[in-house]
Amino acid sequence: MSSMTTTAPDGGTRMRSEDRRALVLEAATRVFGERGYHGATTDAVARAAGVSQPYVVRMFGGKEAMFLAVLDRTLDRIIGAFGEALDENRRTADPDDVDALAMCIGRNYVDLLRDRGLLLSLMQAFLLGADPDIGPHARAGFRRVYRYLRDEVGLPADRVHEVLAQGMLINTVVGLKMVDDIDDDPAAAELLGQLFPTKLEVLLSMRESAS
Amino acid sequence: MSSMTTTAPDGGTRMRSEDRRALVLEAATRVFGERGYHGATTDAVARAAGVSQPYVVRMFGGKEAMFLAVLDRTLDRIIGAFGEALDENRRTADPDDVDALAMCIGRNYVDLLRDRGLLLSLMQAFLLGADPDIGPHARAGFRRVYRYLRDEVGLPADRVHEVLAQGMLINTVVGLKMVDDIDDDPAAAELLGQLFPTKLEVLLSMRESAS
DNA sequence: GTCTATACCCAGATAGAC
DNA sequence: GTCTATCTGGGTATAGAC
Numbered sequence: 094m095s096s097m098t099t100t101a102p103d104g105g106t107r108m109r110s111e112d113r114r115a116l117v118l119e120a121a122t123r124v125f126g127e128r129g130y131h132g133a134t135t136d137a138v139a140r141a142a143g144v145s146q147p148y149v150v151r152m153f154g155g156k157e158a159m160f161l162a163v164l165d166r167t168l169d170r171i172i173g174a175f176g177e178a179l180d181e182n183r184r185t186a187d188p189d190d191v192d193a194l195a196m197c198i199g200r201n202y203v204d205l206l207r208d209r210g211l212l213l214s215l216m217q218a219f220l221l222g223a224d225p226d227i228g229p230h231a232r233a234g235f236r237r238v239y240r241y242l243r244d245e246v247g248l249p250a251d252r253v254h255e256v257l258a259q260g261m262l263i264n265t266v267v268g269l270k271m272v273d274d275i276d277d278d279p280a281a282a283e284l285l286g287q288l289f290p291t292k293l294e295v296l297l298s299m300r301e302s303a304s
Numbered sequence: 305m306s307s308m309t310t311t312a313p314d315g316g317t318r319m320r321s322e323d324r325r326a327l328v329l330e331a332a333t334r335v336f337g338e339r340g341y342h343g344a345t346t347d348a349v350a351r352a353a354g355v356s357q358p359y360v361v362r363m364f365g366g367k368e369a370m371f372l373a374v375l376d377r378t379l380d381r382i383i384g385a386f387g388e389a390l391d392e393n394r395r396t397a398d399p400d401d402v403d404a405l406a407m408c409i410g411r412n413y414v415d416l417l418r419d420r421g422l423l424l425s426l427m428q429a430f431l432l433g434a435d436p437d438i439g440p441h442a443r444a445g446f447r448r449v450y451r452y453l454r455d456e457v458g459l460p461a462d463r464v465h466e467v468l469a470q471g472m473l474i475n476t477v478v479g480l481k482m483v484d485d486i487d488d489d490p491a492a493a494e495l496l497g498q499l500f501p502t503k504l505e506v507l508l509s510m511r512e513s514a515s
Numbered sequence: 516g517t518c519t520a521t522a523c524c525c526a527g528a529t530a531g532a533c
Numbered sequence: 534g535t536c537t538a539t540c541t542g543g544g545t546a547t548a549g550a551c
Contacts, residue, residue, distance in 0.1 A: 128435045132342030212424050221480030223338045232480050236491045254498050261472035269443050272434030280447045356536055
């Protein structure tokens with residue numbers, strides 16, 4: 094519905110501004126994820142989204158505001174994925190089986206890799222705790238995830254801890270692009286095989302994708 | 305020995321160039337850790353080390369070479385800490401007690417936080433896997449740590465995995481500067497209490513330290 | 516809403532004196 | 534070895550047309 098487009102007289106494609114904003118946000122997520130906040134340029138985001146550089150600046154009011162918007166969207170998607178895992182587990186398994194629940198959360202988390210840059214731009218934000226504007230925002234986001242797992246999902250404290258640790262390792266290995274070395278180094282293959290027991294294809298599909 | 309300094313006639317302090325290099329490397333570690341590769345400026349490193357900006361550029365041949373030097377030093381120190389943990393455990397505990405060994409490694413790892421920026425600049429490198437020069441270097445470094453834990457320390461595969469995950473979570477929480485919110489949010493305190501059962505003081509000491 | 520053109524600043528690197 | 538001065542490129546943001 095909101096993705097409806099209208100064709101302009103000249104054959105070019107125009108779209109509703111909310112959709113364009115979503116598109117730019119997605120492009121920004123990818124660019125910030127790959128190069129980090131400081132390494133990313135508003136120009137790279139603009140090119141990835143197919144719009145002009147001054148436009149993306151205007152759209153969000155500045156680079157930093159854009160990054161914070163990416164961060165918020167990312168957190169929403171992660172919490173959403175955890176919520177879905179919770180529902181799914183309630184339907185298909187014993188609600189008290191914590192192992193099954195944790196596994197289900199892990200699967201849904203790995204699926205988030207399909208939204209390219211999502212987990213990486215989050216990780217980039219997490220390393221900017223020293224930044225006076227981004228830092229507080231990032232900390233609040235992390236605690237939001239922590240509390241959701243503890244209070245809404247209802248995992249015991251040590252399980253929350255475990256899930257988070259596993260998540261950070263996944264983010265790191267993805268950030269490293271360790272898949273790129275999977276054919277050259279048995280250690281890389283071993284580690285990735287352990288980390289992605291069921292979903293290795295998700296990772297492999299990220300090797301030679303488009304920019 | 306190599307830290308001997310000689311006082312110049314004008315009262316200023318000169319030192320051997322290797323020492324100066326080590327000093328700059330340490331400063332660079334802090335700056336890269338706080339702001340990331342792209343966010344860090346050679347000028348900030350120079351000021352932190354008390355030398356001129358062109359000098360640090362010359363000293364390493366460029367910003368990127370300096371970052372790679374920081375990365376190498378960091379990996380050496382981490383492997384060194386693990387080696388010490390291994391020795392310590394062999395002396396004081398049953399060499400086959402994997403739990404004791406893992407715990408000992410964890411303690412030595414947390415001690416590395418005293419070298420400010422060390423674990424963070426490493427983490428920053430790990431998120432730059434997409435960079436054509438830094439990426440391969442960072443991947444090789446990660447696998448070096450992985451292999452050391454597996455082959456030299458002799459941890460079973462699932463333990464290596466666990467130790468790495470825990471390490472990445474520690475790095476993340478430090479990068480977030482989560483300690484800054486420890487008084488304001490019980491969730492922050494809870495998480496940190498779990499993550500640093502014995503060594504919370506190491507973290508707390510990092511709150512209002514010098515720049 | 517979206518573009519082109521451009522102002523302005525900042526950072527990495529070089530030249531060259533001491 | 535180490536500094537000061539400076540060139541140069543590139544990146545954010547603004548002005549203003551369409």
